[in-house]
Amino acid sequence: DIQMTQSPASLSASLEEIVTITCKASQGIDDYLSWYQQKPGKSPQLLIYDATSLADGVPSRFSGSRSGTQYSLKISRPQVDDSGIYYCLQSYSTPPTFGGGTKLELK
Amino acid sequence: EVQLVESGGGLVQPGRSLKLSCAASGFTFSNYGMAWVRQTPTKGLEWVASISTGGGNTYYRDSVKGRFTISRDNAKNTQYLQMDSLRSEDTATYYCARRDGGYDYWGQGVMVTVSS
Numbered sequence: 001d002i003q004m005t006q007s008p009a010s011l012s013a014s015l016e017e018i019v020t021i022t023c024k025a026s027q028g029i030d031d032y033l034s035w036y037q038q039k040p041g042k043s044p045q046l047l048i049y050d051a052t053s054l055a056d057g058v059p060s061r062f063s064g065s066r067s068g069t070q071y072s073l074k075i076s077r078p079q080v081d082d083s084g085i086y087y088c089l090q091s092y093s094t095p096p097t098f099g100g101g102t103k104l105e106l107k
Numbered sequence: 108e109v110q111l112v113e114s115g116g117g118l119v120q121p122g123r124s125l126k127l128s129c130a131a132s133g134f135t136f137s138n139y140g141m142a143w144v145r146q147t148p149t150k151g152l153e154w155v156a157s158i159s160t161g162g163g164n165t166y167y168r169d170s171v172k173g174r175f176t177i178s179r180d181n182a183k184n185t186q187y188l189q190m191d192s193l194r195s196e197d198t199a200t201y202y203c204a205r206r207d208g209g210y211d212y213w214g215q216g217v218m219v220t221v222s223s
Contacts (some may be wrong), residue, residue, distance in 0.1 A: 001138070034209025043216055049208030056211075087152055089209060095168045096151040 002090050006099030009080075013107055019075040019101045020022035026089045028069055032092035037098060039084045044088050048073060080106050109133040109212045111203045116217035119193055125189040129214055137161070137181040140206035143188045144186035146216070149162030153199075157206065158186065170196075193221045 003026040025105070031051040036044035048064035051071055054079040057062045061076045062095055083106050088099040115127040127143070141156040156177040157166045165177050174193075179186040186203060198221045204210035 036209070043202055043213035044210075045213070046211045048213070053208065057207070074145050089152075093211065094166050095152040095158075096157075098154070101151055 001095055002029060002093055002097055004088055004090055004097050004099040006088055006102055007101065008102060010103040012105045012107055013078060015078060015080070017078070019082075019104065021073045021086050021088075021104075023073075023099045025069040025071070025072045025090055026077050029053060029090045029092035032090055033064075033066070033071045034089045034091065035062075036087045036089065037082070037084050038087065044087060057067070075104075076102075078106055082106060109205070111212055111214035113201065113203050113214040113217040116201065116219045118220045118222065120223050121194060121221055123193055124189070124191045125193060125219060126190070127201055127217060127219070129186045129202075129204075131184045131190075131205070132188070135207075136179075136184040140187045141177075141179060142204045142206055143177060143186075144202045144204050144210065144213075145197075145219075146202065147195060147199045150199075152176065155201070156188065190219070193219075195221050197221050 005024045033051045035048040037047055038044040047058050047062050051066050052064045063074045065072050086102045108130045113128045119125050140159050142157040144150050145155050158177045158179055162179045172190050176189040200216040200218050202216045203214040205212040
């Protein structure tokens with residue numbers, strides 16, 4: 001199985017910062033990488049697919065990128081509503097595997 | 108509006124069976140692959156199974172192979188997860204999800220508790 005190592009596990013950021021969350025794949029995944037946001041008691045919501053494509057209705061302050069086998073989610077000038085847990089998912093090979101999650105708190 | 112509504116969860120004893128349903132609306136169900144994903148506080152999000160548009164191809168995580176069966180009825184816009192020989196480690200919230208790029212729509216989730 002492909003391992004997705006996500007970091008950091010948690011972070012606290014201010015509204016003026018640029019927030020970056022990363023996922024490193026244990027092998028190449030050909031950009032079959034998506035990012036999700038989950039709020040307490042809710043189901044995950046797709047933010048980014050195919051590593052860099054913004055899902056419908058997602059604000060442009062969210063963006064995705066890749067460097068080698070490391071994928072990043074960036075939130076520019078985050079809003080308080082962006083608090084939650086963020087997950088990456090590789091769907092290059094079966095089984096699809098999720099990162100361990102990053103809990104984002106905005107202050 | 109795309110909607111996925113799961114049902115069928117509950118409390119079940121180890122070794123028994125449960126069948127989850129996911130009713131889809133707001134899109135052409137037969138055009139999309141579908142999946143089940145589960146979540147626990149300790150293991151996080153785990154993909155469980157996927158099914159192709161016509162139902163001819165199915166895929167499972169190793170820990171549920173031979174015990175769970177994913178299926179779909181395109182005439183009823185519904186997918187299913189038949190769970191047999193349930194174990195305590197299957198306790199989780201189960202989500203139905205639509206595959207398009209990533210998983211672009213998710214249901215609200217249904218709780219499955221396996222306990223004596």
